[in-house]
């Protein structure tokens with residue numbers, strides 16, 4: 001990334017870092033990879049209905065996964081195939097060293113985040129939807145849907161970031177994400193957004209600036225430049 005693309009991050013405001021999990025902190029998207037493998041036909045059918053507006057993002061997820069029979073030991077084996085972004089550990093370390101609060105904001109499930117932390121020997125705070133087992137079957141619940149946002153997700157990132165802002169009015173909120181459905185509202189709410197995959201063109205369409213990135217190492221490079229660089233906010237109009 002060239003110096004010109006470096007955003008100005010104020011050094012006199014406390015940083016708060018929010019990060020999407022699926023496809024951002026992890027390489028693969030847990031839910032969508034699982035749906036492609038286990039439920040290819042059902043996924044296709046429901047996705048069409050999502051695209052025509054018949055489902056919200058959450059009602060699509062619920063229709064897809066609620067009641068799914070997928071024993072814990074099979075889920076465990078599947079989760080072992082999920083890789084973390086090459087900069088994931090470094091971002092956690094950087095935030096810890098800099099005393100910067102770090103939150104995973106996920107429209108996936110708490111169960112999977114708990115297991116993936118244990119498997120990878122890492123530890124982070126998170127907001128996510130709820131999954132529990134009833135025998136071998138999944139029971140899923142939305143954690144924080146918004147009636148006003150319009151994102152339709154089970155865990156509205158705009159509302160979560162806005163509620164942190166209310167309790168930390170000086171905070172400079174950063175959101176890192178990759179998906180137009182679950183990350184757009186949080187990316188717009190944040191003071192600074194890092195975007196890749198479908199989130200980047202969605203931010204362009206919405207007329208919001210963002211910093212493009214490939215791995216979380218790129219994000220760390222920008223965040224750690226905060227007292228060094230001055231320049232334009234974001235890189236696109």
Ligand SMILES: [Mg+2]
Pocket residue numbers: 020021022023024029177178179
């Ligand atoms: Mg994602």
Ligand SMILES: [Zn+2]
Pocket residue numbers: 146149150151152153156157158159185186
């Ligand atoms: Zn939202």
